[in-house]
Amino acid sequence: MKEEVFFGEGMVPVKKDYPDLYEAIVGLNEACYAGKVIDYRTQKLIALGINAAASDDRATKKQMMSAMKEFNISKDEIVDVLRVVLLTSGMPPFTKAMKILKELKE
Amino acid sequence: MKEEVFFGEGMVPVKKDYPDLYEAIVGLNEACYAGKVIDYRTQKLIALGINAAASDDRATKKQMMSAMKEFNISKDEIVDVLRVVLLTSGMPPFTKAMKILKELKE
Amino acid sequence: MKEEVFFGEGMVPVKKDYPDLYEAIVGLNEACYAGKVIDYRTQKLIALGINAAASDDRATKKQMMSAMKEFNISKDEIVDVLRVVLLTSGMPPFTKAMKILKELKE
Amino acid sequence: MKEEVFFGEGMVPVKKDYPDLYEAIVGLNEACYAGKVIDYRTQKLIALGINAAASDDRATKKQMMSAMKEFNISKDEIVDVLRVVLLTSGMPPFTKAMKILKELKE
Amino acid sequence: MKEEVFFGEGMVPVKKDYPDLYEAIVGLNEACYAGKVIDYRTQKLIALGINAAASDDRATKKQMMSAMKEFNISKDEIVDVLRVVLLTSGMPPFTKAMKILKELKE
Amino acid sequence: MKEEVFFGEGMVPVKKDYPDLYEAIVGLNEACYAGKVIDYRTQKLIALGINAAASDDRATKKQMMSAMKEFNISKDEIVDVLRVVLLTSGMPPFTKAMKILKELKE
Numbered sequence: 001m002k003e004e005v006f007f008g009e010g011m012v013p014v015k016k017d018y019p020d021l022y023e024a025i026v027g028l029n030e031a032c033y034a035g036k037v038i039d040y041r042t043q044k045l046i047a048l049g050i051n052a053a054a055s056d057d058r059a060t061k062k063q064m065m066s067a068m069k070e071f072n073i074s075k076d077e078i079v080d081v082l083r084v085v086l087l088t089s090g091m092p093p094f095t096k097a098m099k100i101l102k103e104l105k106e
Numbered sequence: 107m108k109e110e111v112f113f114g115e116g117m118v119p120v121k122k123d124y125p126d127l128y129e130a131i132v133g134l135n136e137a138c139y140a141g142k143v144i145d146y147r148t149q150k151l152i153a154l155g156i157n158a159a160a161s162d163d164r165a166t167k168k169q170m171m172s173a174m175k176e177f178n179i180s181k182d183e184i185v186d187v188l189r190v191v192l193l194t195s196g197m198p199p200f201t202k203a204m205k206i207l208k209e210l211k212e
Numbered sequence: 213m214k215e216e217v218f219f220g221e222g223m224v225p226v227k228k229d230y231p232d233l234y235e236a237i238v239g240l241n242e243a244c245y246a247g248k249v250i251d252y253r254t255q256k257l258i259a260l261g262i263n264a265a266a267s268d269d270r271a272t273k274k275q276m277m278s279a280m281k282e283f284n285i286s287k288d289e290i291v292d293v294l295r296v297v298l299l300t301s302g303m304p305p306f307t308k309a310m311k312i313l314k315e316l317k318e
Numbered sequence: 319m320k321e322e323v324f325f326g327e328g329m330v331p332v333k334k335d336y337p338d339l340y341e342a343i344v345g346l347n348e349a350c351y352a353g354k355v356i357d358y359r360t361q362k363l364i365a366l367g368i369n370a371a372a373s374d375d376r377a378t379k380k381q382m383m384s385a386m387k388e389f390n391i392s393k394d395e396i397v398d399v400l401r402v403v404l405l406t407s408g409m410p411p412f413t414k415a416m417k418i419l420k421e422l423k424e
Numbered sequence: 425m426k427e428e429v430f431f432g433e434g435m436v437p438v439k440k441d442y443p444d445l446y447e448a449i450v451g452l453n454e455a456c457y458a459g460k461v462i463d464y465r466t467q468k469l470i471a472l473g474i475n476a477a478a479s480d481d482r483a484t485k486k487q488m489m490s491a492m493k494e495f496n497i498s499k500d501e502i503v504d505v506l507r508v509v510l511l512t513s514g515m516p517p518f519t520k521a522m523k524i525l526k527e528l529k530e
Numbered sequence: 531m532k533e534e535v536f537f538g539e540g541m542v543p544v545k546k547d548y549p550d551l552y553e554a555i556v557g558l559n560e561a562c563y564a565g566k567v568i569d570y571r572t573q574k575l576i577a578l579g580i581n582a583a584a585s586d587d588r589a590t591k592k593q594m595m596s597a598m599k600e601f602n603i604s605k606d607e608i609v610d611v612l613r614v615v616l617l618t619s620g621m622p623p624f625t626k627a628m629k630i631l632k633e634l635k636e
Binding site: 346347349350351352353354355356360361363364365367368369371372377392394395397398399401402403404405406407 | 558559561562563564565566567568572573575576577579580581583584589604606607609610611613614615616617618619
């Protein structure tokens, strides 16, 4: 699955016009999501936490969609990640991510 | 364990001089680490990822020490978290966290 | 007023589905806005400065609306906050916040 | 050209209502883009890199448009800047900026 | 006082070797701290909040020292600023700033 | 030169214990610094600007040392980068970087 992962719209021109860069990114993605001990699913939850903590709407939304589609990650699991976001990063990134989650579930 | 968690040096004067604030923080900490589905140990890994991604040496070091002491989280597990940090947040926070980990293991 | 404060859309599902978390947030909000020496109004101006400095459109807009509605905070006062944002955080967060302010006043 | 640079919508009310602040900003802008050794064009590329690394859509888009219009900066040059963003700041700011670039070129 | 404000060690070579830049910074500093409605003292509290929220030890420490020396800002006032930092930006920047404050008071 | 580039202390255990990750990082580094149009030297200046804007002392210092040693980048060139940091990111990252530069030159 990891190889086929959809990198998003911004990667389309990279693949087409900058194949050297594309290949390096695929290699990095492979190596980063090839945890020795922590499984891919948990790594995706960590990535979701980092994106939400950084208040990045676009990355947060993409991670949530991918989490729910590819891994059947539940709403409660995502909220458990966002609890950590609240503690480490404050209310604005937390409420922003909760709003994105709410809209995705509707 | 969660109640007894050591908040660090900065919390000592909060507990002593600002009990209302201290209580609210304890309540928040409790609620944030009381995941419904994701266990406390995994939530700590997520917190570590967020702190490292934010390039925060002090918080990263404290999370790593707490992870290793309280939860027997291994070096490989921490590196699996840092793989996600590398992908989402770039080389500087990754190498900074790897350096902290190296120093803690020595 | 503080108890009734509108936390925004993201908090609706928190209140409904995660009452433990909701209560902890209300407790935190109370304790944080219960300054011993600095009044609530000034604390809101500080929150506005922090949100604008973090280049967070959504939080900045919400803080500005709340500032104008709940506290009759004037445009000039908000600009005085944004002056500090400019000095501490540079042009992009400053012009972004000025644009939000302009749109709210129109 | 620097004097006539378009600061964006947020600067319109600054010029009109806060002339003291406007003048200080013009002075700062002049001094910052008056590199002794690095030319203005290269400084704009650096500004683009910083804005993209900060995941700031609005500032990134404005810098890209200004880069292409005022300086005939090519798509390949912008991608060379974004390569550095990827290495220093990770995938989310890189793909966000690549998407903005793609939309601007279409 | 504003003109004589001590900008810190990093400004010494700017004043000496880059007078154009130095003058622009002085002009910016003047304009930013010349609030129309909010007084200089309150603007300094806002700057402290922004620096602490950004987890910047050095800037936070300098703002706290300047706040206490130049304006007789009390420990309780600084804690009231840090309450807002906790709510908007989470535990790590809050505990870091509380630790700096504790060390300054000792 | 790029292949031999010194990644810093944090990379030592990566090379030794996580060769898959190390290789992916080398690949990424190669691809990112292989600009089509912008030369390696200018890309390093952009990286320096991004690190300084992120207020990352450790990365800023390493970039400055590498800039001066590997590329004979002068103090004036670095200051020209920091001018852009000041404009885009405010006084605290600028003065922090100027202080690092001053200490390196002494």
